[in-house]
Amino acid sequence: MSANQPAPGLSACLTDREMEILRLLVAGHTVKTIAARLGRSETSINERLRSARRKTGVGSSRELARLLDLQKTCDENIDLSGRRSAVEDLAHTATVGVRGSKGMIVMLIAIPLAAVGLIVAANPSADQIGTSNAVHGAVSRPPLAGIWALDASLMPEKERPQRVTMTFQPSQDGKWTTRVEIVAPDGSSKHSESTAALDGVPVPITGNMGFIDTVALRQPAPDTLVMTLGKAGTRVSTRVYTVAKDLKSMTETIVWSSDNRQKLETTHFNRID
Numbered sequence: 573m574s575a576n577q578p579a580p581g582l583s584a585c586l587t588d589r590e591m592e593i594l595r596l597l598v599a600g601h602t603v604k605t606i607a608a609r610l611g612r613s614e615t616s617i618n619e620r621l622r623s624a625r626r627k628t629g630v631g632s633s634r635e636l637a638r639l640l641d642l643q644k645t646c647d648e649n650i651d652l653s654g655r656r657s658a659v660e661d662l663a664h665t666a667t668v669g670v671r672g673s674k675g676m677i678v679m680l681i682a683i684p685l686a687a688v689g690l691i692v693a694a695n696p697s698a699d700q701i702g703t704s705n706a707v708h709g710a711v712s713r714p715p716l717a718g719i720w721a722l723d724a725s726l727m728p729e730k731e732r733p734q735r736v737t738m739t740f741q742p743s744q745d746g747k748w749t750t751r752v753e754i755v756a757p758d759g760s761s762k763h764s765e766s767t768a769a770l771d772g773v774p775v776p777i778t779g780n781m782g783f784i785d786t787v788a789l790r791q792p793a794p795d796t797l798v799m800t801l802g803k804a805g806t807r808v809s810t811r812v813y814t815v816a817k818d819l820k821s822m823t824e825t826i827v828w829s830s831d832n833r834q835k836l837e838t839t840h841f842n843r844i845d
Contacts, residue, residue, distance in 0.1 A: 585792040590624045591640075593617060598637035629772045629790020629798045630810055639810060639827045715795065715815040716740045716748075719845040720822060733757060738841070746770070748789075752779075774802060784808055819843065 586594075596606045603621075607614045621633040630636040722736035734755040741749045749767045756762070764779030766787055774786040786802040797813040807829040814823045826837040 585627045586624055590620050593620050594624060594633070594637040594640055597621075597633060598641045627790075628792045629788065629800065631800065631807065635810060635827070635829065639812070642825075642827060714742055715819050716797070716813075716822070717742055718843055720841040721844045723821075723840045723842050730757065734759065737844070743767075752781075770797075772800075774800075 592610070593606055596609065601609070603614050603617050606612075607617045610617070624636060625631065625633060628636055630639065717740050720738045720740070722733065724732040724736070734757065736754050737752070739751045741751075743749065747767050747769045750765065752762075752764045754762045762779070762781050764777050764781045764784075766775060766777045768775045768787055768789050770789045770791045772788050772790050774788040777785055777787055784801045784803050788800040788802070790798045792798055795815050795817075799811045799813065801808045801811065809829055810827050812825040814825070816822065820843050822841045822843075824839045824841070826839075828837075
């Protein structure tokens with residue numbers, strides 16, 4: 573990826589000008605200096621930033637700029653040939669949620685992405701109609717619909733949860749219900765459930781995951797979901813979920829809001845239904 577190529581996912585719905593302004597923002601510029609550099613008014617720059625926030629669902633311009641920069645850095649540093657060092661880096665960062673005082677892993681709830689169904693090839697031959705119809709029935713559902721399981725193989729053995737599953741169920745009114753079950757290494761269990769639309773409006777989370785109580789969702793691109801988790805009105809983290817083209821795996825990218833960490837955290841899920 574070149575230095576000027578935007579990170580995938582969040583950047584898919586942003587214009588070149590919005591990306592340029594966000595790159596300058598993360599580099600340390602202010603709205604005033606960006607306006608002077610680009611020969612625009614401060615009002616115009618602020619309007620571009622508001623548009624980018626509205627499209628992505630990220631509440632802070634600087635947080636959005638940092639998230640895009642971290643995604644780009646991650647893409648540039650991952651060796652796609654699968655070298656051992658890259659795998660070890662992922663093993664180091666593939667954490668799930670928040671660790672308690674005794675090292676128990678707790679998974680932050682994931683909320684689904686409503687996306688466009690796959691298009692079946694047009695005009696199949698007569699002997700392919702039956703097969704095509706069967707395939708269409710199997711894959712026409714939204715990419716996140718179904719059951720996913722955490723791939724914990726790269727996590728330290730002592731920290732691996734016994735099981736983490738997420739069930740995503742869409743409804744006809746455009747809302748999604750998500751059920752999460754986490755069985756920690758010591759056998760203790762946590763669960764959560766939420767029903768939300770992709771409108772960026774916070775909704776309550778039920779269950780026994782006490783570290784979060786609301787979630788808000790946006791869909792900047794068909795294969796991408798931006799999720800904001802909160803507690804008592806305060807943002808906990810911003811998470812980006814991306815479904816692979818084969819619809820069999822999903823990547824979670826996390827930027828924390830409650831501390832000074834800049835490290836990008838990544839987890840992976842596999843479809844099991």
